Amino acid sequence: MMTSQSQAKEKLHHVTSVVTEPEDNVKFYDEWAETFDENQISSGYNGPVKSASILSSYLPNTDARILDFACGTGRVAGELSKLGYRNIDGLDASQKSLDVAARKDIMNELICVWVDDKTIKIASDCYDGLICVGGFVPGHLHSDCFDEWIRIVKPGGVIVNVLRQQWLDEYEPYANNQLEDDMKQKERSMKWELIQRGNFDGGDQQWKMAVFIHKVL
Numbered sequence: 356m357m358t359s360q361s362q363a364k365e366k367l368h369h370v371t372s373v374v375t376e377p378e379d380n381v382k383f384y385d386e387w388a389e390t391f392d393e394n395q396i397s398s399g400y401n402g403p404v405k406s407a408s409i410l411s412s413y414l415p416n417t418d419a420r421i422l423d424f425a426c427g428t429g430r431v432a433g434e435l436s437k438l439g440y441r442n443i444d445g446l447d448a449s450q451k452s453l454d455v456a457a458r459k460d461i462m463n464e465l466i467c468v469w470v471d472d473k474t475i476k477i478a479s480d481c482y483d484g485l486i487c488v489g490g491f492v493p494g495h496l497h498s499d500c501f502d503e504w505i506r507i508v509k510p511g512g513v514i515v516n517v518l519r520q521q522w523l524d525e526y527e528p529y530a531n532n533q534l535e536d537d538m539k540q541k542e543r544s545m546k547w548e549l550i551q552r553g554n555f556d557g558g559d560q561q562w563k564m565a566v567f568i569h570k571v572l
């Protein structure tokens with residue numbers, strides 16, 4: 356019988372190698388929603404804990420309004436909530452994941468939308484911070500959402516983007532510095548500035564995480 360840990364690995368393999376269309380991605384996460392937390396925790400992955408801690412070091416005001424982007428079942432928001440943050444919204448394409456998040460009662464507004472290059476129905480300059488953990492995965496988000504991130508976060512606000520180093524190295528639309536070049540392009544356009552870029556261990560060897568922290572200008 357499959358353990359919860361091996362289920363998590365199998366799911367990750369499936370979504371990154373088989374699922375290509377947005378509707379299949381949504382269906383995949385809808386079907387995984389109820390066991391997502393259990394699978395992720397048993398896999399040893401601690402990205403949400405470390406990522407929430409990173410955001411808090413750049414945005415210590417616990418009244419800050421934060422958007423957990425690609426929030427899924429709200430694991431990152433849950434960690435932010437433990438740190439005292441109470442003003443968190445969540446956005447994700449999977450309604451069933453948002454339903455799980457809603458039961459935790461840690462976020463205010465929950466926005467269900469598939470994000471691409473289109474404008475999201477969120478007012479400009481309304482967040483002090485945005486955190487996206489595990490949203491940049493093959494077939495998930497692309498750099499075309501950066502303009503929207505910059506639009507909805509206030510000038511001076513902080514954007515934390517955490518993804519697996521492996522996808523930066525191997526996934527065609529991100530690899531060969533493409534994702535980083537798209538970030539740098541926004542720097543050259545004076546839309547945001549990079550305040551930190553680093554790596555952390557997300558739980559075991561397969562979870563080397565890359566983190567980018569930008570300040571909106």
Ligand SMILES: C[S@@+](CC[C@H](N)C(=O)[O-])C[C@H]1O[C@@H](n2cnc3c(N)ncnc32)[C@H](O)[C@@H]1O
Pocket residue numbers: 380381384402403424425426427428429430431446447448449452468469470471487488489490492494495496
């Ligand atoms: C690996 S999960 C990460 C969830 C959560 N951030 C966490 O750390 O537990 C990726 C999430 O991104 C969402 N997602 C993928 N592509 C998306 C898109 N284009 N627009 C909105 N959400 C998307 C999925 O529904 C899924 O919940």
